[in-house]
Amino acid sequence: MSTPRDSVVRVGLLFPELLGTYGDGGNAVILVQRLRWRGLDAELVEIAAGTTVPETCDLYLLGGGEDAPQTEAARELGTDGPLHRAVARGAVVLAVCAGMQIVGRSFPGGSGRTETGLGLLDCVTVKTDEPRAVGELLVTPDAAFADLGRLTGFENHGGRTRLGPGARPLGRVVAGVGNGDGTEGVTTADEADGRVVGTYLHGPVLARNPALADALLAWVVGAPLDPLDDTDADALRAERFRAVEQGNLDGVAHRTWRDRLLRRN
């Protein structure tokens, strides 16, 4: 859809005051930096709630948020608005946690009501009796996304997401909960239906998964990207993989008997 480009890549961070609970702005910083380090022009566009959403960004980011702001964000974006037109034009969307829930067909709002989502992904999110999913999440990508490598992050969500026939997951859960049925993440089954990626790997998911960042950027740029020095991210990934293997899913590494006795962490 898009062609190799010579102009500035515009990264739109949607409603940071509504969908920015978990360091979500980090994904925008990461995408812009990875373009600039490669000598490509990039611009970070913060799109405030209540303002007109520009249709001209190349990539849109939706982050995590609480129930009420999440519902407000979905209301503002509507079911046929500027974001839908941008996606139809070929713009890429990364929707994280609450952001993924609202780009689906429906999601549970704060008052227990089912809210209408943007319908960009064929999935529904429901409230179940399961406890809130909080902790490390490790995912093996499906064959179609093998280039991404293992996906690692933290999850913190109450809802469970069911995929329809027009959607497919990013991969299978190794540790954690993800969508709730053993799969994690949602994207369109057919790229012609839009380049929209959703995940429960919350907050700055691209910090731990630079290959995912580059996959999104390659879509935008329309060509493979030169490799970057990801030494720090590689070390972080190795450390997190090790933590999951050791069953250290909650980051509590060195609690001694003394800590336990004093209920100190």
Added chain:
Amino acid sequence: MTRSPHRSELPRRSRAALAAGRGVATLSRAAHLGSGSVIGGKLALAVDPLLLGRLSAGHDTVLVSGTNGKTTTTHLVGAALRTAGPVASNTLGANMPPGMVAALDRAPDDVTAVLEVDERWLPRVLGEVGPAVVVLLNLSRDQLDRSHEVRKIADTWRDALGRLATRVVVANADDPLVVWAAGGAPHVVWVGAGSSWTADAAGCPACGGRIDFSPTTWRCTACDFARPEPAWTDDGTHAVQRDGPRVPLAVELPGRVNRGNALLALAAADAVGVEPATAAPGLRRVREVAGRYRSADVADSRLRMLLAKNPAGWTEAIDMLAPAPRPVVAAINARIADGRDPSWLWDVPYERLQGRLVVATGERRHDLAVRLRYADVDHDVADSLEAAVRRCGTPDVDLIANYTAFQDYLDAVGREP
């Protein structure tokens, strides 16, 4: 305020509870498990759940709460009040009821009590203690996987303050969430204590509209919720009281935020009845707060130790650093007490550390290293504090550590100065 019952008039159950708590605390100390105050207080409260209210009834009480600066401001209020008489306080940051019970148990009858209160516990403690003065500092995101909404805390504060006859609420006029919370109280003294963090107050707590911040003030763009005119401000050298005298404000602790905390402390002392001119010199006696701002010798360097637990705290701590190029050791853990998810690192303006070497350490040093890389900050990684300081290789090094990392280092360098 009523000043009864005195210790000898406490019900038998309360006295038994205190004796049991002291016994356990003594055993705990003997076993080198710590001060024993928290475990002792827990046992005492299990024996007599009404103990906190009964003990505090014998004291004029000042409560200090907020997300950041609680322990420091509690020390500053205590120092200001000590210029006029003895004070009891939970100065080591044990800020839930067991720690408060332990502090009050050690206190002679009638001395003023200054108690730090965890922000989530404030509504309940307000009800039990019935304080003379409440000091409200700030509210921002902290430990995300435990405390889901900062705004909910502001609402619970507002409800609790509206139901109580607290004599005076001393509140930071520069934090919209604090102003919203204090708005429930009948008598508020507004203090222009400053705020370096606005991200959690962008939505108006009154109407949901957008709050517009300028360098000196704020107001909602949709309703009439706005910064109240403060009764106390800081002109850079003096505390200036509207319709009152100017008092020299000298603070040994670093950072603009601590000048704001000192101003709040002075206003709190005034509300208790201690003249600002008397109280202000006391503020200078605070040079270190439970190990924070300490200097210690580590690996042939002089290490200045700063604590920061969340994005607002890190923003303030970065403001306290010696100028570049002095290197910084930054330490991150993600244990339960820190919040298990360090995603908040992306909310900290680490870009401000450009121009100096930053060595990342702590259990989540690699998360920090990635953050520093994207902030274009010259950085390295070290697997211990000592190795990190050695990597800096300068005579003076600043440390910023989050909660459990800081406690570990304090144990390593010795808790006493």
